[in-house]
Amino acid sequence: MERTFAMIKPDGVRRTLHAEILGRLIRKGYRIVGLKQMVISKELAQNHYAEHQERPFFGELVSFITSGPVLAMALEGEGAIAGLRQMMGATNPKDAAPGSIRADFATSIGENVMHGSANADDAARELGLFFSSAELLDE
Numbered sequence: 001m002e003r004t005f006a007m008i009k010p011d012g013v014r015r016t017l018h019a020e021i022l023g024r025l026i027r028k029g030y031r032i033v034g035l036k037q038m039v040i041s042k043e044l045a046q047n048h049y050a051e052h053q054e055r056p057f058f059g060e061l062v063s064f065i066t067s068g069p070v071l072a073m074a075l076e077g078e079g080a081i082a083g084l085r086q087m088m089g090a091t092n093p094k095d096a097a098p099g100s101i102r103a104d105f106a107t108s109i110g111e112n113v114m115h116g117s118a119n120a121d122d123a124a125r126e127l128g129l130f131f132s133s134a135e136l137l138d139e
Contacts, residue, residue: 002080003033004117005126010068011111013037018071021101021114025075028087033137034074034127040066047129064110072130081123084116 006025008018025032040048045062052058075084089100093112096103106112117123127136 001076001078002120002123003074003076003127004080004084004123005115005130006073006075006084006117007115007130008071008073009065009111009113009115010070011107012105012113013069013071015105017105017113021105022071024087024101025073025084028077028083030075030077030080030084031137032073033076034131034135035071036131036135037069037071039069042066044129048126060110074127074131074136081117081120085118088114088116 008021012018012021022032042062045065046053048065049058049061052061077083086097087101089096089102089106091102091112092109093102093106096106101114102112106114117126
């Protein structure tokens with residue numbers, strides 16, 4: 001079993017897409033082992049997007065992700081990292097595969113509804129940023 005971090009971003013929460021997205025994840029067979037709605041602090045956002053700190057869009061990322069509530073999730077399942085990335089689709093919804101979450105719901109590259117960890121190292125780091133071990137279900 002593999003664990004990964006996922007987040008429904010402020011645009012997805014604002015548009016009340018969380019029930020549909022959670023349903024898709026559950027029907028796919030992922031187990032939700034951590035779930036909380038929260039407003040991300042600026043400090044947490046900067047840590048979360050630290051790898052983009054030198055990029056020109058860093059400020060926009062931080063501003064957007066702190067603009068409203070998000071739904072942070074810890075997911076568990078076979079191949080959860082790659083599987084979630086496939087379910088989400090490409091970052092730019094214009095490039096996302098038909099039927100993917102971003103193809104179906106994202107309105108732009110900046111407001112693309114959802115985040116998912118890119119690899120195992122990112123998953124471990126992001127899970128640690130958003131959840132304490134006491135907040136995650138054991139097997």
